[in-house]
Amino acid sequence: DDRSLGRLAAALAAAVSRPRVAAAIAEHAPPVLGATYVALSVANDARRELENLVAELPDGLDQEYRRLSYDRRLPAVDAYLGDRTDTLADRQEILDRYPDLGPVLDQVGIGSVAQVVVRNAEDQPLGVLSVGWPGPTTFDDAMLARLDTLGEVVGQTLERADLYDTEHQLVVDLQRDVLGAVSVPAGVEVVTRYVPAERLIGIGGDWYDVVDTGGAAVTFVVGDVTGHGVLAVTAMSQLRTLVGGLVRAGEPLETIIERVEAMLGDASTIVASVALFEVDTASWSLRYSSAGHPWALVRRRDGGVVALDAAQQSLLGVRDVRTSSVAVEHLGPGDVLVAYTDGLIERRRESITDGIERLSARLTEVDPAAGLDALADALLGLRDPGAGGRTDDDVALVVVRRPER
Template sequence: MTDDAGAGLPERAPLPGGADASFDRYARLVRTQLGVPTALVSLVTRDGQAFPGALGLPLPWQEERSTPLTHSVCQHVVRTRAAFACEDVRELPELPGSLATDDLGVVAYAGHPLRDADGVVVGSLCAVDGVPRRWSEDDLQVLADLAGSCSSEIALRQLRERADAALRASEGSRRLADAAERRSRLLLALSEGLARTSTADDVVRAVAPLAREELGAASAHLHVLAGTRQRLLAVEPDADPSDPPLERRVDARDAVGAAVRGRTTVVAEDRTALLAEHPATDLGAGAGGGTTVVVPLQVAGRVLGALALTWTGSGRPDAAALGVVTATAGYVGQAVARAQLLAEQRSTATLLQEAMLTELPQPDHLQLVARYVPAARDAEVGGDWYDALVTPDGATHVVIGDVVGHDMRAAAAMGQLRSLLRTMVWAQQEPPSHVLSLVDEAMRGLHVPCLATCVLARVEQGADDAAAGVRRLRWSSAGHLPPLLLGPDGTAHQLPGSGDLLLGVRTGTPRHDHEAVLEPGSTLLLSTDGLVERRDRSLLDGVDALRRSLERHGGLPLDQLADALLDDLVGGHGEDDVALLALRAHPEDRPRPAEAGPGHL
């Protein structure tokens, strides 16, 4: 760096050095919402940069909380007074000689200016990744929103310091500091509360209590455009989920419709003034009769709906109060946009997954039931699958598998692998271990780039088994959970035999078959690990819990048994996708039970 490296930078920082818990919270929010390993609240001066908020820095910098300018990318934000985002800072000629990459691991960088109480850019709220990354518009908008709240916190500290230094700060300055504190507290609480929302109902449930506690509002209602964008759906925090949502047309005689159509904030000092201007307005029984403010929710040039706030007291809010409400609506709009995108992605992911699942055959006296439950994580589609088919030699084959990964690529690879395995089973009619070996070779030759666990089981019946009234189960595992077998006496156990190497690792690996007898009345259960794995218990404990549940509900019809297992082990949506396939061998010396449905191949 040159001798005038500090030119154009502030002489002193607005805050004392060292770690600060409040600013660490901002770093934590940036890291969580943008999914980056490192997030910083950086204050830059001519002498270097300090990090009152920091998560993810390598040692010793995380402890020291400061670096010289030779390690500062944030100085670029301060010098230009503008947001700065770069996929790879190593390619930038503007930052010659920076040691940020070598010592701090800065490769991808996104920073938004932090301003002090005087509006001076004093630092940057930044997200850092150790590998090249393209920043989305949503990433940069979230960073900008959090930087605004962080700047308010800096300004608040400065105002307090100035007030204390003056010993007797004027009442007006104190009110300004208190207002800044309330605004900062509200916006930070909104950032934290809305970060956990995934639906419009979640959003309004997060906003309503904050509007009451921090703004003194009597009610907060969310109205979201639906369908052809000619109607608005009311989303209320205390609504009964079984009640249909209240709909209204986008009508300028209604304050909500006027705000949405005109893209403008509607303000009325009391109910009388509101109805005089917008006579069709109905904000519900819980709305206050005083001041009403309706703000359109606008994101990236699109209007998504409106936020309506009411108070019991009358009067026109001042500019500062309206600014807080407008900022609140901005946060709410981002959360609603995210919820709508997640809903669309969930729908797409679910349709894709369901399209890849199989309609099960029902061979005579063999009943099959399957379940698939997607993970609770939004918009994630995984590689879990099940399959079943009857080959020309009369054997019934059942498959359960899981491709490594949780994205569209994993789902696509699963579709390829499922089709490949299904074809091999039909064409070969060989023992399961032989079929899996052929699948391994085909995956390599056809360039199916994935790793997967799998159990392939074949249910057959030779002459001796038919005479004894039993069936023979042959199965082979590629690194998957062993099957569970529930005997006709109601006891369940894990079938013996270790799993072989996963599919897709290498060809030529030895694979083994295992055998078991299926007596009349027994039930075979195959599942993916999402049914038994949880963060608060080991895999062995999960398998044991599944075995006990299988014994507890084993007397139920097979459909009800599958649902009972999911209720016991998963509840609602679990932490991972769950695929489950159950096969029950009904006695062949009597008619097929009615609850098993008609047999078909």
């Protein structure tokens, strides 16, 4: 019916990878065709096989029917190699052509099948849709038209998903190349993480940096450029270079944000949040300044959590009147500094304060003695899964601990 078709169309529109396309088909296509199942297999001509993308196959069938070699006599393989839609209207017709499939038909409960070749815009075959019904099926013109239409829509969706994956990976690779590895000075424990969004609209622009200026001073930076994609990564790279360069040149923490904004110039359209944390590893004094960035947190050794919510300025790029704003905190033995971008805490229909409180509660629960990697993993587990289980924003995370002794 129209509602089933609408749900299928919406699910395919939201699918941005081959497995998600297959999942949308498996869930929403059967009601459109009155079928028991609809499965997508994609071709790998280099390996001469079709890969069945159904998330879970019935018991005992995964090993034999997950990857379908071109050398096997199976309905999906024959349809793909023959480059044609193929229909078998009842159980006997299936067994006449494929006598070994009897046990599988019994296990899955299938009485008729159709195989529809899925193509891209250049009419090249990408794979096969396998459709099964519980009993005999009449493949009249109306049913064949529905099958062909579904094949066309799935082909377009697969092609779009492949383009999305390519662009997504390009931005992820570019972002990670820009961030690179950080140099961690002796005497301080540091873990850094960058986790990309699974949706392209949320990826690019988050960054971190660790700047060792020699002596006892180390500066940690986290920032987030508005926007997404290659342009956001480019802007992020520019800001990261400017901020890091000023820190290395000995610019006082009090004036770095103002200097960066001046260096960008009035013509710049970059808007970003950024926070800087200058740690003296001799006295363990922590000086910090923030331009529109979510508050960092300090977890005390006893489990208490302190929000670094002073020294706040407006976003970088807003062209506001700026005044020097630096606050000071002290890190005791075993204390942990957690700086992050908003993708870690933001959720729909929640305030930023709600997210910070949730992060604070998680920090209280997790024992840093288990290691900073374990702590970082626990914090990243707070991310909003977003629509369809896909995270909508990337995250940069810096975790710093003063050694116990």
